[in-house]
Amino acid sequence: MRRAERYTDTLREEIGQIVGYELEDPRLTMVTVTAGQFFWTFAPDRVPVGTRVRFDLTSVDVNHGFVLYSPRGHLLGSVQAMPGYHNQLDLTMSQAGIYRIRCGEYCGLNHSTMDGSFTVTRR
Numbered sequence: 001m002r003r004a005e006r007y008t009d010t011l012r013e014e015i016g017q018i019v020g021y022e023l024e025d026p027r028l029t030m031v032t033v034t035a036g037q038f039f040w041t042f043a044p045d046r047v048p049v050g051t052r053v054r055f056d057l058t059s060v061d062v063n064h065g066f067v068l069y070s071p072r073g074h075l076l077g078s079v080q081a082m083p084g085y086h087n088q089l090d091l092t093m094s095q096a097g098i099y100r101i102r103c104g105e106y107c108g109l110n111h112s113t114m115d116g117s118f119t120v121t122r123r
């Protein structure tokens with residue numbers, strides 16, 4: 001298979017993991033994400049593979065951009081973390097590994113150092 005085809009298949013698979021925004025779904029595991037200059041905190045900070053997660057985001061200071069990458073480095077989703085608001089992103093974590101988070105909105109002098117990680121464990 002050509003490299004471009006493999007890449008397209010991978011993207012299709014990962015985009016397929018993104019689920020809808022059902023408001024009340026008991027199968028969703030809430031993960032509270034708090035952003036601040038210049039950190040991310042997660043509660044809990046890990047889930048088992050296959051978990052459907054609702055990331056619930058807020059900020060303690062200024063606007064930040066929550067940008068989530070798969071363990072293979074592909075962009076999975078992005079949502080703002082804003083003081084006084086709760087923005088949400090729903091994803092099925094179908095791959096074990098370390099998911100990387102970068103800040104996607106300039107938020108101060110150390111913005112470029114603002115990265116974090118979220119772990120998906122094997123069952």
Ligand SMILES: [Cu+2]
Pocket residue numbers: 064065103104105106107108111112114
């Ligand atoms: Cu930032």
